[in-house]
Amino acid sequence: MIKDITIGQYFPGKSPVHRLDPRTKIILSLVYIVVLFVANNIPGLIAGAVFVLLSYLISRIPLKMIFKSLKPIVPIVIFTAVLNMFFVDGQELFRWAFIRVTREGLLTAVLMSGRIICLIAGTTLLTYTTSPIALTDGIERLLSPLKRVKMPVHELAMMMTIALRFIPTLIEETDKIMSAQKARGADLESGGLTQRAKALIPILIPLFVSSFRRADDLALAMECRCYRGGEGRTRMKQLRLSSLDAAAAVVMAAMFGLILALNTLFPPVL
């Protein structure tokens, strides 16, 4: 059923990774991306891959979820690999007609596609283990220094929350409108691309109209519950850093150190 779509692909759980503060997880994910790009040889890449695998094991997210997250980026990975393999100059391995593969090309291809795979696996782990609300909350706190330069941080976070809240509602409504239009003989499935796009108009217009009405109602309900922007607002759930967060930061620092060490021990690929 269209209604059962999960938002943000969150996997509820109680593992140490789940229990980390969302702010820690966001920052560490960013650091991990940097780590991946600092690693400039195959041993470094392997270390990065092992790290992300271990993180998945600790968080008890089924490993097959890695493959699921990688599916959409397969073309990009192949494209990068092919591009690097054939166009990087260096020691020739073999040659066939105009195609020539070099040792450096092959290694760069492995390194680049490995990086992309680890990057996606690592960042999706963030969304697998953090609920959309916690993520929004974390982003709001992390960006709060930007309030000084008049960035509407609270408003952005509020918009994100409301969007998340209304996605299932609007999906349900789209479903209803589609059924209603089909019942009146609307043909949504056949015809060319332009025809099908045109068939969507009688669905989108009622959806838009009702969304505006919902927005109006919601604004009124929020005002009635004393909403007056982010100023002076408190939160029920306080984000608190624990020793777990400190431990995670230490692990990530060690990882960074390991990569730097590997960089000096082994020659760079390029």
Next chain:
Amino acid sequence: MESIITGSGIYFSYDEEEPFRYVVDGVDILVRRGEFLAVLGHNGSGKSTLAKHFNAVLLPRMGRVLVDGMDTADEDHLYDIRQTVGMVFQNPDNQIVATVVEEDVAFALENMGVEPSEIRRRVDEALKSVGMYEYREHAPHQLSGGQKQRIAIAGVIAMRPKCIVLDEPTAMLDPKGRREVMTTLRQLNKEYGITVILITHYMDEAAQCDRVLVMDKGNLILEGLPNQVFSKVELLKSVGLDVPQVTELMYELRQAGYDVRKDVITEEECVEELMKLLAEKGVSRA
């Protein structure tokens, strides 16, 4: 009895072009502390518009509304007034802000800047008072209409208002959801002493209230105990309202010449009356 809301000479029109086409046309109203009041009226009778004056969503063009001694026109007291009179609307989907039930109930308290530990306590209390505590970690879209409406009520109750106004809260619900909401409201009224103002066009709901007001074309045309109000069957029908089925039955029997009470509003009373009538006619229970 002391009053919580006093409105005197309320006039209101939406239309700037024709400011004298009043939707609320000179209403005087007094809501008593702790009562369960129903406001009945046909669509377009001005009942929702009147309700929006009770927590300063709308301000009267003329006249004045006092909420617990505060004038709604007084900007300084705006949030005190909204905290005193909570408001619940028709569509439960359009008044839930957060993606988790307990976060939504906490919304008003967060806006008011209450301490986090106090928020937690009040949220739990509010959820328990509407019987939705077990659902505190659910997403709103997993709940039924009646449950969602109870969450909306909890979100208002958490502010500890003295009065809650509900604008046709059951209009979009199925009979089960309607019963759930009515039971919750009666309980809040009895156990917590919260004044309830229920805007509705369901007669059986109004029959359960302490007092009923009837509106038509922006005016209050009738006021009294439910059985007094419903006994005026012709007047109610003339303004496009129905009466509860049992009252209607009694009315028809009287029209047909039988001597039955006309102020019957519950099924028990109706059964009693019918038994009496049958006994008089010599039909025994057998």
